[in-house]
Amino acid sequence: MTHDIDLYLRRLRAALRSLPEAEREEILAETRSHLREREEADGQAGVEAALRAFGPAEAYAGAFVDEYRLRAASAGGGPLELAGVLLGQATRRVTACFGFVLAAVAYLFAGAFVLIAAVEVIRPDLAGMWIGPDVFVLGVINPASRGPDTAELLGPALIPLMLVAAPLALALGYAISQATVRHLLRKH
Amino acid sequence: MIEAWKSQLRKGAAELAVLAVLDKGDAFGVAILDTIESGDGVGVSEGALYPLLKRLETGGRIQSYWSEPDGAAAPRKYYRLTGEGQDALRAMRDAWTSFRQRMDEIVGASHDA
Numbered sequence: 571m572t573h574d575i576d577l578y579l580r581r582l583r584a585a586l587r588s589l590p591e592a593e594r595e596e597i598l599a600e601t602r603s604h605l606r607e608r609e610e611a612d613g614q615a616g617v618e619a620a621l622r623a624f625g626p627a628e629a630y631a632g633a634f635v636d637e638y639r640l641r642a643a644s645a646g647g648g649p650l651e652l653a654g655v656l657l658g659q660a661t662r663r664v665t666a667c668f669g670f671v672l673a674a675v676a677y678l679f680a681g682a683f684v685l686i687a688a689v690e691v692i693r694p695d696l697a698g699m700w701i702g703p704d705v706f707v708l709g710v711i712n713p714a715s716r717g718p719d720t721a722e723l724l725g726p727a728l729i730p731l732m733l734v735a736a737p738l739a740l741a742l743g744y745a746i747s748q749a750t751v752r753h754l755l756r757k758h
Numbered sequence: 759m760i761e762a763w764k765s766q767l768r769k770g771a772a773e774l775a776v777l778a779v780l781d782k783g784d785a786f787g788v789a790i791l792d793t794i795e796s797g798d799g800v801g802v803s804e805g806a807l808y809p810l811l812k813r814l815e816t817g818g819r820i821q822s823y824w825s826e827p828d829g830a831a832a833p834r835k836y837y838r839l840t841g842e843g844q845d846a847l848r849a850m851r852d853a854w855t856s857f858r859q860r861m862d863e864i865v866g867a868s869h870d871a
Binding site for chain 1: 786806812816832834835
């Protein structure tokens with residue numbers, strides 16, 4: 571086996587390190603087999619042409635790694651895993667970027683809803699649904715913007731409302747992530 | 759511009775081409791590639807073929823097994839069509855045939871005029 575094949579396979583092995591061992595070894599064995607066939611048929615020129623056609627080991631491995639991550643995330647990955655996969659592909663695929671941003675916004679809303687419920691417990695005078703002339707705030711109000719005609723309408727009902735809204739926003743973010751990952755897998 | 763368009767066209771055709779080759783019998787990567795790329799070729803490279811084969815296998819359209827025939831330079835990974843792959847190939851062939859006929863009518867007609 572030529573030095574070029576050996577070097578390429580070593581770089582490919584390193585680039586495939588995030589795959590399960592069996593899957594990694596299978597890809598390496600098949601790549602080795604392909605290069606050996608070309609070497610047997612056309613010598614060093616055949617190897618060089620095949621290596622050019624495989625492309626850089628890291629790029630070639632990337633096709634398998636992306637596919638594996640999308641499959642793993644699609645088959646029951648949690649919110650963090652799904653978000654990580656989308657973030658990893660966000661620089662290369664517009665759909666991944668779009669899905670990540672939408673999901674992140676939904677998760678941020680979920681966090682904000684929990685925070686508002688907590689403020690309602692600690693400082694009920696600051697949290698609520700405030701309505702007044704030129705004022706509408708659902709959440710935490712800046713006391714300076716609360717005029718004499720501003721009224722708080724929800725009172726303690728804000729807590730159950732936020733505690734229902736938070737998991738709904740969380741579920742929405744998760745559904746967006748799942749749908750995006752499934753879409754990417756179909757288009758991969 | 760034209761190269762980007764051709765690249766998209768080839769990407770869509772690669773899966774059908776691979777399934778059609780395997781419909782003629784079990785084959786390993788080098789043989790699949792040489793069949794597809796003989797003549798003008800579809801434009802599938804080594805770097806695109808194996809990830810595509812992996813995807814088709816994961817999707818249940820093909821299966822693989824290792825074998826080392828006499829005279830082979832190394833053990834070969836052979837692929838074969840599954841029942842699901844044959845169904846997919848049939849559907850893709852039908853879609854391809856009607857698409858090609860329609861395109862021939864459109865493109866061919868204006869060319870002949």
